Amino acid sequence: MQFRNTLERWGSVAKFFHWTIVLLVICQFVLAFLADDLPIGMEKLTLLARHKSIGITILALATLRLLWRAANRSPILPPTMAAWERFAAKGAHALLYVLLFAVPLAGWTMSSARNFPVSWFGLYQLPDFVAPNESTYETAHTIHEVLAFSLGIIAVLHLLAALKHHFVNRDEVLKRMWPFARVPVVLVAVAAAAIGTAGQTLAAEPGTATLRGNGTGSKLTFDFTQAGAGTTGSFKAFTTTMVTGTDGAPVSLQVAIDVQSLDTGDKERDGLLRDKDLFDVKRFAEAKFTATRFTSEAKGRYQALGKLTIRDVTRDVTLPFALTQTPGGGAPSWLLAGEIVLNRLDYGVGQGEWRDTGMVGNAVTVKYSVKLTPVP
Numbered sequence: 001m002q003f004r005n006t007l008e009r010w011g012s013v014a015k016f017f018h019w020t021i022v023l024l025v026i027c028q029f030v031l032a033f034l035a036d037d038l039p040i041g042m043e044k045l046t047l048l049a050r051h052k053s054i055g056i057t058i059l060a061l062a063t064l065r066l067l068w069r070a071a072n073r074s075p076i077l078p079p080t081m082a083a084w085e086r087f088a089a090k091g092a093h094a095l096l097y098v099l100l101f102a103v104p105l106a107g108w109t110m111s112s113a114r115n116f117p118v119s120w121f122g123l124y125q126l127p128d129f130v131a132p133n134e135s136t137y138e139t140a141h142t143i144h145e146v147l148a149f150s151l152g153i154i155a156v157l158h159l160l161a162a163l164k165h166h167f168v169n170r171d172e173v174l175k176r177m178w179p180f181a182r183v184p185v186v187l188v189a190v191a192a193a194a195i196g197t198a199g200q201t202l203a204a205e206p207g208t209a210t211l212r213g214n215g216t217g218s219k220l221t222f223d224f225t226q227a228g229a230g231t232t233g234s235f236k237a238f239t240t241t242m243v244t245g246t247d248g249a250p251v252s253l254q255v256a257i258d259v260q261s262l263d264t265g266d267k268e269r270d271g272l273l274r275d276k277d278l279f280d281v282k283r284f285a286e287a288k289f290t291a292t293r294f295t296s297e298a299k300g301r302y303q304a305l306g307k308l309t310i311r312d313v314t315r316d317v318t319l320p321f322a323l324t325q326t327p328g329g330g331a332p333s334w335l336l337a338g339e340i341v342l343n344r345l346d347y348g349v350g351q352g353e354w355r356d357t358g359m360v361g362n363a364v365t366v367k368y369s370v371k372l373t374p375v376p
Contacts, residue, residue, distance in 0.1 A: 049227030115265030122228025
């Protein structure tokens with residue numbers, strides 16, 4: 001087996017990169033076509049997760065292919081080719097390389113801007129390229145589509161040119177890159193079997209009382225997995241009331257969360273989360289947590305033993321938190337902070353296809369940081 005290139009033929013390594021990328025690019029167009037007409041749901045999220053993972057695979061293979069090409073000679077073009085044909089061939093190859101990098105990078109940017117972090121088959125989460133931003137998403141989406149269309153056109157022209165060499169010119173241009181049958185099937189199979197876990201949200205928590213907090217200076221966020229990638233959302237509207245005893249220890253805690261106020265940085269996903277198969281905000285607009293029993297873990301650290309209601313399900317929950325007085329002038333204030341892991345399916349957040357945790361993660365980490373001020 002000839003691994004390295006010669007002046008007459010491409011080596012087996014170059015062939016591997018070439019035909020693997022060809023097959024994966026075809027997979028990308030098929031996945032994009034299938035996902036495009038689907039309504040947002042489990043099937044669409046699964047296809048898009050595969051699409052992203054294969055895109056990252058193509059980006060990695062294109063990098064390795066370019067490095068291998070730089071370390072190897074390339075077969076010479078047939079002397080029968082005209083000058084313009086040589087120029088066109090070299091230009092098309094250069095443009096194909098550029099597009100193999102540009103298309104997945106634009107898709108990565110688009111996904112990050114929509115607050116859909118990218119994971120590689122659920123095994124490794126990639127860092128976000130940009131911060132969530134709707135206008136950035138729209139721009140990146142347009143660029144991604146234009147570049148992908150350009151890649152398709154150039155690839156077809158490249159194929160037609162190779163067929164011309166084989167059937168009209170009857171030279172060795174196509175034969176020296178043959179056969180693609182030796183391309184390892186394992187990689188293609190892995191690329192086609194997407195893993196994902198898409199997330200959902202839950203709610204619970206924070207407080208103020210004889211202290212109260214209405215969201216000002218407070219945060220209630222949730223971390224979930226979607227298509228194997230971690231994503232963060234938040235509830236923008238919630239009210240917390242905490243009553244403390246004479247010793248400053250909590251006596252009661254009540255939290256009311258406006259579920260309609262959830263925000264994951266993507267309007268389409270937010271609409272889906274509010275729908276009847278998930279939070280069903282038309283019927284269950286509010287999530288509640290109430291507690292009148294507390295245990296002290298350490299100075300300033302407590303556990304609230306209470307009940308959490310989401311949708312039409314109420315469960316016992318032990319809510320950990322730290323309660324500290326915050327420094328600064330003016331009226332005194334306290335900070336209630338902590339986090340808890342909840343399972344969305346315990347509260348019915350996931351009906352029908354959304355009960356499947358393959359794309360939508362069951363575990364959700366809720367984090368709370370609530371500023372509490374005394375009620376006059």
